[in-house]
Amino acid sequence: xxxxxxxxxxxxxxxxxxxxxxxxxxxxxxxxxxxxxxxxxxxxxxxxxxxxxxxxxxxxxxxxxxxxxxxxxxxxxxxxxxxxxxxxxxxxxxxxxxxxxxxxxxxxxxxxxxxxxxxxxxxxxxxxxxxxxxxxxxxxxxxxxxxxxxxxxxxxxxxxxxxxxxxxxxxxxxxxxxxxxxxxxxxxxxxxxxxxxxxxxxxxxxxxxxxxxxxxxxxxxxxxxxxxxxxxxxxxxxxxxxxxxxxxxxxxxxxxxxxxxxxxxxxxxxxxxxxxxxxxxxxxxxxxxxxxxxxxxxxxxxxxxxxxxxxxxxxxxxxxxxxxxxxxxxxxxxxxxxxxxxxxxxxxxxxxxxxxxxxxxxxxxxxxxxxxxxxxxxxxxxxxxxxxxxxxxxxxxxxxxx
Ligand code: ASP
Numbered sequence: 001x002x003x004x005x006x007x008x009x010x011x012x013x014x015x016x017x018x019x020x021x022x023x024x025x026x027x028x029x030x031x032x033x034x035x036x037x038x039x040x041x042x043x044x045x046x047x048x049x050x051x052x053x054x055x056x057x058x059x060x061x062x063x064x065x066x067x068x069x070x071x072x073x074x075x076x077x078x079x080x081x082x083x084x085x086x087x088x089x090x091x092x093x094x095x096x097x098x099x100x101x102x103x104x105x106x107x108x109x110x111x112x113x114x115x116x117x118x119x120x121x122x123x124x125x126x127x128x129x130x131x132x133x134x135x136x137x138x139x140x141x142x143x144x145x146x147x148x149x150x151x152x153x154x155x156x157x158x159x160x161x162x163x164x165x166x167x168x169x170x171x172x173x174x175x176x177x178x179x180x181x182x183x184x185x186x187x188x189x190x191x192x193x194x195x196x197x198x199x200x201x202x203x204x205x206x207x208x209x210x211x212x213x214x215x216x217x218x219x220x221x222x223x224x225x226x227x228x229x230x231x232x233x234x235x236x237x238x239x240x241x242x243x244x245x246x247x248x249x250x251x252x253x254x255x256x257x258x259x260x261x262x263x264x265x266x267x268x269x270x271x272x273x274x275x276x277x278x279x280x281x282x283x284x285x286x287x288x289x290x291x292x293x294x295x296x297x298x299x300x301x302x303x304x305x306x307x308x309x310x311x312x313x314x315x316x317x318x319x320x321x322x323x324x325x326x327x328x329x330x331x332x333x334x335x336x337x338x339x340x341x342x343x344x345x346x347x348x349x350x351x352x353x354x355x356x357x358x359x360x361x362x363x364x365x366x367x368x369x370x371x372x373x374x375x376x377x378x379x380x381x382x383x384x385x386x387x388x389x390x391x392x393x394x395x396x397x398x399x400x401x402x
Pocket of ligand 1: 258259260261294296297335336337338339340341342343371374375378
């Protein structure tokens with residue numbers, strides 16, 4: 001008899017979780033520890049995995065120019081696709097007007113606007129003053145910086161640093177192995193994460209905001225299907241169907257955990273094993289993406305601002321909507337890859353267009369449901385960048401070889 005593949009097992013767990021969650025209701029909460037167990041298991045891999053694999057990736061490339069070029073391409077791809085996501089969100093929100101005719105009352109709880117750190121401070125903060133503290137705090141950008149430097153210095157030192165290189169190479173292999181082992185319990189984890197959410201959110205909670213939920217879901221799916229199919233097909237000549245199938249396990253885990261940082265080990269594993277991306281590319285593009293590339297979040301922020309404006313009866317001009325594209329793109333870069341972070345950064349976008357922060361309470365009630373789809377798209381977007389950057393690197397190598 002054929003063994004059932006992991007993807008099928010995850011899908012089955014997903015469907016069972018929805019049914020059981022809906023039937024049992026809030027008391028299905030008892031299975032939540034299964035989800036937490038899985039989440040903790042993937043989270044403990046992240047820091048050593050990113051550090052070791054990026055050091056090895058950079059040290060084996062040994063070419064600072066190439067790394068700089070890869071960084072430039074990755075960053076440009078991330079920015080462009082994110083801006084596109086906001087535009088798709090705004091178009092749908094303008095067409096379907098999810099905030100018009102809404103019959104809910106606002107509570108007077110006023111949220112605090114997110115602090116906007118200065119650009120210079122943000123950039124300076126990428127450089128760790130104590131790399132060990134960065135590892136302890138899991139500060140991803142600082143870890144990336146540290147790993148880049150370690151890798152470059154190891155490459156420059158050659159034989160003298162061979163032992164350290166071998167150490168990181170071994171550590172990276174070990175972390176990949178652990179990720180593979182942890183993936184085996186993904187179906188149980190997905191069940192433990194999804195069932196309590198379905199049990200907790202009855203239809204009565206979702207119904208008043210169903211239009212908003214549908215617009216965010218439709219926008220996210222449309223963005224993934226249109227934009228990623230287009231980029232992987234035209235730039236990487238990669239079949240979109242193969243792409244979506246290959247990244248589906250990570251997308252489903254992202255959907256269940258609402259954390260792109262938490263999903264990172266699985267995203268890395270899927271892009272390497274299923275999409276044929278090299279360790280060199282994935283170890284650089286994906287940790288960066290899990291930290292700064294949030295297409296789903298940006299789209300959601302665009303839709304929510306319009307939703308709130310419509311609810312308050314405020315008309316946002318074309319110029320104001322252009323400002324939303326800019327601010328939501330920046331806000332999504334600043335959003336951490338953890339559950340609920342997008343809602344906090346939404347305060348920044350709301351304030352930028354002069355809407356009252358109380359309106360945030362409207363979205364907060366269903367935010368977890370919106371977080372699931374946006375995180376899924378965030379992770380899929382990172383993987384699409386890995387495929388695209390890999391193709392560009394391959395083309396350059398081909399050119400050098402001829
Ligand atoms: N949960 C999202 C993520 O991890 C961030 C957000 O809240 O939008 O990608």
